[in-house]
Amino acid sequence: MGGELSHAEVTELLGVYALDAVDAAESAAVLAHLRNCLQCQIEVAEHREVAAFLAPATSAAPERLWDQIAESLEEAPPPLELSNVRQLGSGRRSGGKITTFAAAAAAIAAVAVIGVLGLKVSDDSRRIDQMAGGTYGTQLNRATSAALADPRARLVDLRSSGDDVSAQAVVLPDGTGYVVKNNLPALDARHTYQLWAVVGDSKISVGVLGPDPGPTGFKAAGDVSAFAITEEAAGGVVASDQSPVVVGRLS
Amino acid sequence: MTDLRDASDGALVVAIGRWREEALAEAYRRHAGAVFALSRRLLVDRQMAEEVLQEVFLRLWNQPDRFDPERGSLRAYLLAQTHGRSVDMLRSETSRRRREERDARERAESVIDIEREVIELSMSEQVKDVVATLPVDERRAIELAYFGGHTYRQVAVMLDEPEGTVKSRIRSGLRRMRDGLVAAGLSPGGQNGMGVSWAEN
Numbered sequence: 001m002g003g004e005l006s007h008a009e010v011t012e013l014l015g016v017y018a019l020d021a022v023d024a025a026e027s028a029a030v031l032a033h034l035r036n037c038l039q040c041q042i043e044v045a046e047h048r049e050v051a052a053f054l055a056p057a058t059s060a061a062p063e064r065l066w067d068q069i070a071e072s073l074e075e076a077p078p079p080l081e082l083s084n085v086r087q088l089g090s091g092r093r094s095g096g097k098i099t100t101f102a103a104a105a106a107a108i109a110a111v112a113v114i115g116v117l118g119l120k121v122s123d124d125s126r127r128i129d130q131m132a133g134g135t136y137g138t139q140l141n142r143a144t145s146a147a148l149a150d151p152r153a154r155l156v157d158l159r160s161s162g163d164d165v166s167a168q169a170v171v172l173p174d175g176t177g178y179v180v181k182n183n184l185p186a187l188d189a190r191h192t193y194q195l196w197a198v199v200g201d202s203k204i205s206v207g208v209l210g211p212d213p214g215p216t217g218f219k220a221a222g223d224v225s226a227f228a229i230t231e232e233a234a235g236g237v238v239a240s241d242q243s244p245v246v247v248g249r250l251s
Numbered sequence: 252m253t254d255l256r257d258a259s260d261g262a263l264v265v266a267i268g269r270w271r272e273e274a275l276a277e278a279y280r281r282h283a284g285a286v287f288a289l290s291r292r293l294l295v296d297r298q299m300a301e302e303v304l305q306e307v308f309l310r311l312w313n314q315p316d317r318f319d320p321e322r323g324s325l326r327a328y329l330l331a332q333t334h335g336r337s338v339d340m341l342r343s344e345t346s347r348r349r350r351e352e353r354d355a356r357e358r359a360e361s362v363i364d365i366e367r368e369v370i371e372l373s374m375s376e377q378v379k380d381v382v383a384t385l386p387v388d389e390r391r392a393i394e395l396a397y398f399g400g401h402t403y404r405q406v407a408v409m410l411d412e413p414e415g416t417v418k419s420r421i422r423s424g425l426r427r428m429r430d431g432l433v434a435a436g437l438s439p440g441g442q443n444g445m446g447v448s449w450a451e452n
Contacts, residue, residue: 012415015422016403018331020338021396023404045322047425051334052327053378053432054397056292061283065301066276069308073272235313238270 005029010040018047144170144178144215156227158182158248167213167229167246171220179209179216184245187211187231193245194236198226208236224250260325268315275312282326283308286333293337293400303340307332334397341400381431389424392417 005013010033016022017030034041147153147170156169156177167182184193193209199222207218209229220227228244255263255277266274286307290300307329311318318328382390388410395406403421407414 012418012422015425016396016418018425019393019396019421020335021401021403021406021421023402041322045327046429047422048331049323049327050425050429050432051397052324052330053428053437054382054393055285055330056288061279061287061304062301065287065304066279066283069279069305069312070272070276072305072309073275073312235270 005033007033007037007040010034010037011043014040014043015047018044019051140178140215140217143217144180147172147176147178148180154250156248156250158227158229158246160246165246167248169227169248171224171250175220175222175224177206177218177220179213179218181215182213182246184213184229190234192232192234192236194230194232194240196228196230196240196244197222197224198228199224203228203240205236205238205240208232226250261320264311264315264318264320264325267312275308278311278325279308282329285326286329289330289333290337292398293334293341299340300337303333303336306336338400377435377437378432381428381435381437384431385424385427388412389420389427392420393424393428396421 010030013022013026013030017027020027022030030040034044150172152173153170156171158167158169160166165183165185167184168180169177170180171177179195187193189211192211193213194205195207195209195216195218197204197206197220199220204220204222206220206227207216209216211234226247226249228247230240230242230244232240232242255266255271255274258266258274258277260278260281263274263278267278283304287300287304290303291297294300294303310332311329318325322328385393391410392403392406392412395401395409396403399406401409403417404414406421407417410417412420
């Protein structure tokens with residue numbers, strides 16, 4: 001089976017899809033449909049919730065497996081120690097359009113409140129939904145459209161010093177925001193973009209955007225005056241000493 | 252950490268998103284048993300089941316945003332991940348060869364009987380009662396697909412039924428089971444999937 005399936009065709013497959021009882025081509029076709037169909041997303045989630053009841057009721061997982069998992073975590077995530085800010089060299093990425101330290105510094109000067117990011121650690125550092133590529137992309141698109149249409153929403157135009165790299169975000173009064181679009185150059189898998197909100201003198205991480213960000217939702221608490229995006233090691237950091245790639249005030 | 256032992260699954264995932272390893276440890280304590288049991292049930296091979304278990308929890312650590320509490324419980328999410336990954340492994344070349352050899356030795360009917368016996372032993376009494384209310388055709392189709400890791404086309408061959416019929420039976424069986432679980436007070440997905448206290452596992 002190849003190509004797009006109609007809603008009716010997909011609907012018939014939802015039960016078997018939820019149980020992984022479809023072949024690869026059907027699975028891909030259903031997944032493509034799910035990205036744009038809230039009704040079918042809900043049905044699949046319901047079927048999976050039911051299927052979870054079929055799983056064996058009790059069993060103990062081997063203790064030693066947790067030890068192995070915990071050991072491997074040390075390689076994957078960023079440091080947990082708030083004071084252990086990773087020092088990244090300015091030349092670790094070549095050939096890109098990201099601004100240099102000096103150029104970024106100029107951009108920062110234009111948004112004086114930001115300065116160089118990462119002076120203050122925030123407990124709000126967290127990863128956020130990277131929903132665009134997932135099942136709930138449609139919801140995100142709807143939410144973004146609604147935010148853009150909301151007269152109370154404020155727009156943020158984040159730009160590099162050379163104006164060649166930019167990102168646009170929209171923020172609602174409750175702090176819910178969406179990175180609407182950007183032309184950030186894609187990074188390799190070992191790096192990620194990270195979004196920061198400036199609240200007073202604090203620079204608070206509001207999300208790790210991934211190496212090739214698409215539309216993304218975030219939540220920024222407090223009286224945010226500006227946003228910035230930095231390039232960090234994969235997984236993100238709790239505080240950054242990197243110059244921002246783009247910065248922008250709330251309009 | 253005592254505060255995390257009392258935390259909801261949703262709160263645990265938020266903490267995982269903030270790189271709190273102890274939150275992942277608590278999620279492991281709550282759900283790893285079910286994850287491992289399901290994977291073991293599907294794959295039989297202990298080592299492969301352990302691989303799946305590790306993958307599932309590392310994925311939760313690396314991509315906690317993939318779990319949406321609005322769409323169901325953490326347990327259901329983890330078990331769906333477990334099932335998908337286990338089925339992938341089951342359908343890989345090596346495993347397929349192994350299974351084909353096994354299938355050649357055993358008749359489909361006896362496989363179905365064995366699978367049912369194991370399934371019934373491992374389910375909670377309440378869930379067992381709900382499953383028992385399903386029409387036998389729906390129940391067999393669901394069991395073969397879910398626990399056998401078979402595609403619906405394979406199930407259709409095993410049951411000597413049209414593919415469309417098997418598809419419909421699995422879907423209607425899942426819906427019927429959902430109604431039964433709700434009636435039994437187990438409420439799958441009720442209140443955004445948080446109607447059941449999975450933390451009691």
